[in-house]
Amino acid sequence: MMEFLQGILGNEAGLTVWTLLKIVAIVAPMMGAVAYLTLAERKVIGYMQVRIGPNRVGYFGLLQPLADGIKLLLKEIILPTQSSKGLFLLAPVLSIGPALAAWAVVPFTDKLVLANTNASLLYIMAITSMGVYGVIIAGWAANSKYSFLGALRSAAQIVSYEIAMGFALVGVLMVSGSLNLVDIVNQQGHGVAGGSALSWNWLPLFPLFIVYLISGVAETNRAPFDVAEGESEIVAGFHVEYSGMAFAVFFLAEYANMILVAAMTSLMFLGGWLSPFPASWGVLGASGFIWMALKISLVLFCFLWFRATFPRYRYDQIMRLGWKVFIPVTLVWVFVVGVWMMSPLTLWN
Amino acid sequence: MSFPTVVFYVLSAILIFAGLRVITAKNPVHAALYLVLAFFTSAGHWLLLESEFLAISLVLVYVGAVMVLFLFVVMMLDINFEKLREGFWKNAPLAGTVGLIMVGEMVLILMSPEASLGSYKGAAPLAADASNIRELGRLIYTTYLWPFELAAVVLLVGMVAAIALTMRKRKDTKFVNPGDQVVVRRDDRVRLVKMAAVKRSEPVAEAESADQQA
Numbered sequence: 001m002m003e004f005l006q007g008i009l010g011n012e013a014g015l016t017v018w019t020l021l022k023i024v025a026i027v028a029p030m031m032g033a034v035a036y037l038t039l040a041e042r043k044v045i046g047y048m049q050v051r052i053g054p055n056r057v058g059y060f061g062l063l064q065p066l067a068d069g070i071k072l073l074l075k076e077i078i079l080p081t082q083s084s085k086g087l088f089l090l091a092p093v094l095s096i097g098p099a100l101a102a103w104a105v106v107p108f109t110d111k112l113v114l115a116n117t118n119a120s121l122l123y124i125m126a127i128t129s130m131g132v133y134g135v136i137i138a139g140w141a142a143n144s145k146y147s148f149l150g151a152l153r154s155a156a157q158i159v160s161y162e163i164a165m166g167f168a169l170v171g172v173l174m175v176s177g178s179l180n181l182v183d184i185v186n187q188q189g190h191g192v193a194g195g196s197a198l199s200w201n202w203l204p205l206f207p208l209f210i211v212y213l214i215s216g217v218a219e220t221n222r223a224p225f226d227v228a229e230g231e232s233e234i235v236a237g238f239h240v241e242y243s244g245m246a247f248a249v250f251f252l253a254e255y256a257n258m259i260l261v262a263a264m265t266s267l268m269f270l271g272g273w274l275s276p277f278p279a280s281w282g283v284l285g286a287s288g289f290i291w292m293a294l295k296i297s298l299v300l301f302c303f304l305w306f307r308a309t310f311p312r313y314r315y316d317q318i319m320r321l322g323w324k325v326f327i328p329v330t331l332v333w334v335f336v337v338g339v340w341m342m343s344p345l346t347l348w349n
Numbered sequence: 350m351s352f353p354t355v356v357f358y359v360l361s362a363i364l365i366f367a368g369l370r371v372i373t374a375k376n377p378v379h380a381a382l383y384l385v386l387a388f389f390t391s392a393g394h395w396l397l398l399e400s401e402f403l404a405i406s407l408v409l410v411y412v413g414a415v416m417v418l419f420l421f422v423v424m425m426l427d428i429n430f431e432k433l434r435e436g437f438w439k440n441a442p443l444a445g446t447v448g449l450i451m452v453g454e455m456v457l458i459l460m461s462p463e464a465s466l467g468s469y470k471g472a473a474p475l476a477a478d479a480s481n482i483r484e485l486g487r488l489i490y491t492t493y494l495w496p497f498e499l500a501a502v503v504l505l506v507g508m509v510a511a512i513a514l515t516m517r518k519r520k521d522t523k524f525v526n527p528g529d530q531v532v533v534r535r536d537d538r539v540r541l542v543k544m545a546a547v548k549r550s551e552p553v554a555e556a557e558s559a560d561q562q563a
Binding site (some may be wrong): 123140 | 352376378379382385401402405406408409412413414417418420421424425480482527
């Protein structure tokens with residue numbers, strides 16, 4: 001296919017077109033997943049609260065995301081008169097840009113990856129840390145007190161939890177000895193437990209796994225850490241002045257980030273595309289994209305479950321959890337893993 | 350012109366524009382955001398030089414953390430711009446002199462025959478699978494261990510000093526101990542009072558007319 005394109009268009013143009021096609025092949029299903037994640041959220045939370053959830057548009061409510069999308073597309077985008085116009089329109093772009101750009105290095109199987117770089121994990125951390133600008137600029141540019149409060153809360157929260165998240169990843173880096181996501185997953189495939197679910201990182205790095213999962217919820221501003229948009233306190237936080245498609249873009253970015261955190265959790269701690277069963281089990285033991293998809297769905301279900309279960313954290317409690325609980329826990333466990341790797345009991349050779 | 354050269358000039362143009370806007374933008378928040386753009390563009394320059402670790406950590410540390418906190422502070426400032434610009438012409442000669450001296454020093458260093466930048470061919474291209482993270486780690490933790498640790502200690506001292514300078518004991522904070530909150534039992538907070546049921550003596554009709562008047 002690539003050779004064919006290069007034959008028509010010449011070497012470099014062919015490569016560019018081929019890469020663009022691959023990007024479309026990643027982003028288009030992603031957008032579909034985001035749309036149907038909103039439906040899944042409403043359905044799952046509905047059933048958890050003994051309701052049915054959306055069931056009018058299409059069979060079982062299956063066309064609801066499309067209806068929502070069309071509705072938001074047709075609505076007017078209102079620019080507040082006292083706002084900083086350019087930044088106001090730039091903010092949604094800055095929030096969805098990093099959420100999509102991070103997928104460039106996410107592997108779906110050991111062959112299926114757009115850019116298999118040596119620093120892919122570092123790249124994802126750097127790109128996702130830029131997502132906070134969308135929130136901050138949206139809050140400031142709207143020139144509204146509620147959005148500004150939301151932006152301040154969000155900035156403080158994201159910066160705090162990024163540290164815990166980074167330390168949790170340091171543990172993963174230590175045991176796999178690589179920043180390459182493909183290598184990180186492949187390393188989990190062999191070990192004392194012989195490549196089954198017990199050899200994945202979640203077990204020896206359990207505290208880091210829990211810290212990463214919870215920090216991921218906090219990083220994406222999801223309940224119970226959704227103080228940035230606390231409806232009952234600051235109406236909707238940073239995006240209160242946005243309407244129509246500009247609002248929808250924030251929404252897309254939030255859900256794309258959720259899927260990204262779920263994908264990262266499954267790559268880093270749950271063995272990515274590896275099967276949870278030993279390799280000797282035939283079809284069940286074979287690795288493949290289906291396992292990756294199942295793990296991502298499992299983590300995403302947990303996200304929805306948290307939202308239906310927990311009340312919103314108080315702001316000082318969020319800060320305490322991030323700085324005084326998670327960071328010490330990760331530091332201690334990084335030390336423990338270091339000693340463990342140097343001792344004769346090491347699992348990682 | 351090869352593709353990397355084109356990219357270099359495009360990035361350089363953006364970088365110079367962003368740098369100029371940092372010092373000319375009227376609004377400090379816009380200035381801070383142009384500084385973010387400048388950092389991001391120079392990360393692109395580093396990528397062109399095949400030092401992806403430095404490029405990514407520039408984005409991670411400066412764009413993702415330092416500038417966020419910077420913006421956080423700048424957004425909350427209430428600055429009187431007129432007052433800020435008052436002393437511009439009074440201080441301009443001094444600032445201009447300092448600027449010119451700095452430019453002169455740079456030119457002297459870059460043009461000196463010892464630097465021999467004119468005949469510098471650029472770093473040899475690395476192999477496709479070379480990992481400069483591994484190389485950097487090896488150098489930092491073997492050859493340059495002491496300078497590296499010294500830099501870390503200097504940073505730590507700076508951090509401790511900043512906290513020590515700004516830490517004030519406040520008497521009026523409403524600090525709650527989470528431990529105390531967790532051990533609280535229902536009986537400490539709630540007292541159930543049993544009351545005998547009160548019988549209504551008046552007929553219902555009168556209460557209704559009172560409601561209507563209200």
